[in-house]
Amino acid sequence: MEVLLTYLFYTFIGIVAINTSYYLFFYVFAFAKAKKTTPSYLPPVSLIVCSKNEAENLRRNIPHWLAQKYSNFEIVLINDASIDETKDVIETFAEKHPNIVQVHVENNEAFWGSKKYALTLGIKKASYEHLLFTDADCTPASNYWIQEMANHFVGKKELILGYGAYEKIKGSWLNKLIRHETVLTAIQYYSYAIAGRPYMGVGRNLAYTTHLFYEQRGFIDHMKVQSGDDDLFVNQAGTKENVAVNFHPDSFTISTPKKTFGQWYTQKRRHVSTASHYRFRDKFFLGLFYISQLLFFIFAIGLLAITYQWEWVAGAIGIRYLCSWIAIGASASKLKEKDVILLYPINELFLLFFQLSIFITNLISKPNRWK
Structure with missing residues (x-):
């Protein structure tokens, strides 16, 4: 014994x-310092947002995206076969703002319900080489969000990892639990990336170039995996040389968290299911x-x-x-x-x-x- x-x-x-x-x-x-980048040239940026039944979130956040203090950017709004008023909301804003590009996706038999298919159509419609991605429910933490992310496209850096925070709800333990898990995930992907071993990023706040997208043949290697337009792409395309990390507070986005445990459980099931497709x-x-x-x-x-x-x-x-x-x-x-x-x-x-x-x-x- x-x-x-x-x-x-x-x-x-x-x-x-x-x-x-x-x-x-x-x-x-934990003890890294945010790098100050002062590029001599800030590239034009295509902000890409894929939306499925997100009319209310679009009404709230499109004005925040339009208010970004950046000299040259467009907003590519993708309506992924929505059945609510998403299409009407996009068309209404596009009539008033010429830098909004519309992409309306119809379901087809081969790619029914695939976000990656919808994103691919949006990327093809983008006018610019440098792409910034977020979700319809994400609000930029500042009016300098695009600038802070674009600042990191320097040298060989083609893939920028940002932080996607969740809104704080006072008195909610579930909210603290969600944000704790989000912090732990960020600690891991930031640490690995800083050490030269990037393995994932979050689609709520992610940027890369069309050159990198087409070099990797887009999402074709994991098109049949429901999730992973963000982390599987980073896992596939990210290297020590081409990845930069950005954790300046002005570069954050803030999303609407799930309000019930069941909703969050379903969301995390999708996220966790992609991990089996990571590199060994x-x-x-x-x-x-x-x-x-x-x-x-x-x-x-x-x-x-x-x-x-x-x-x-x-x-x-x-x-x-x-x-x-x-x-x-x-x-x-x-x-x-x-x-x-x-x-x-x-x-x-x-x-x-x-x-x-x-x-x-x-x-x-x-x-x-x-x-």
């Missing part, structure tokens, strides 16, 4: 070492991080319950939490999400089992279309 407990104890120490090393790695983002290297390291978190809690609770070497176990737990809290805290502060820090231990534990339930559910049935 003593031999078994010793084995479990040292296994726990190894798990703590692995998990803590991830949080130490995340310091590359990325799946391995992301999977190892998740497994090390899960095993950390299982072993910590078990060893504390039987009080075996409890002083060392408690010390290892304390070191792990100190390193993780610094990484999460500094990153959340950088992303203007300070209020998620206090509930970090509770939210972390909940998210672990939340993700586990999604993995199991996705094995049983596949998520539906993007909308």
